Amino acid sequence: MGCPVAHAEDKPVYRCPGNLYTDAMTTREARDKGCKTLDGAPITVIQSPAPRGNAGTRSVPTASQGERVGTEDQKARDSDARxxxxxxxxxxxxxxxxxxxxxxxxxxxxxxxxxxxxxxxxxxxxxxxxxxxxxxxxxxxxxxxxxxxxxx
Incomplete structure (x- = not known):
């Protein structure tokens, strides 16, 4: 927890139009975009969770990935459904x-x-x-x- 806050104190944090806060730009870029330096304001850095991407779709086995159902099992399922x-x-x-x-x-x-x-x-x-x-x-x-x- 201490590391992200220390990292945030090393660089100036800018407040840009559109309610965007960032420390990932130079002073010149910030001035060109109309951003202002936040001095003396308490800053809380919250790490976002890693993006999961398509993890949800990977957990569902398909016919090629998962085990195939035997013909007897499938016939039993079909007869139950019928x-x-x-x-x-x-x-x-x-x-x-x-x-x-x-x-x-x-x-x-x-x-x-x-x-x-x-x-x-x-x-x-x-x-x-x-x-x-x-x-x-x-x-x-x-x-x-x-x-x-x-x-x-």
Whole structure:
């Protein structure tokens, strides 16, 4: 800690326009750039950490750098993923069927709290939106399963 402060005391420190403080220039350069010498002001020198560069990307192994997964391990992973996707697809299809049943071809039953016709219409439009979302979820799951070569 003492070394950086001692080093800073050896050279004059300049305050340049743009709130730049430096000791890495000559008196002539400082004068040409409009910098002023800081006299008597306490100076604290903080060492910045070394730049890491692309260290974050190097830690992620790629297929060429890391160990290859054996075919049996990959098949096990694929079958697990397929099983999970199929279970999710069944769950989403069941939820979609339930929504469609409640929707009743655009004529769902009115509830007691829907005396105002606008409330009923709002609920119907929310049901349509929910059905559309579920249909897109089911389609996405089928696309994912298609990548595994499984079809339903």
């Amino acid at each position: 099983r999970i996707l199929e279970a999710e697809l069944r769950k989403e299809e069941d939820a979609l069927a339930s929504l469609r049943k409640d929707f009743n071809d655009g004529q769902p039953e009115r509830r007691g709290d829907e005396r105002n016709y606008q409330k009923y219409l709002d609920r119907v439009s929310e049901m349509k939106a929910a059905i559309t979302r579920k249909e897109s979820d089911v389609a996405a799951l089928k696309r994912e399963l298609g990548k595994f070569g499984a079809s339903r």
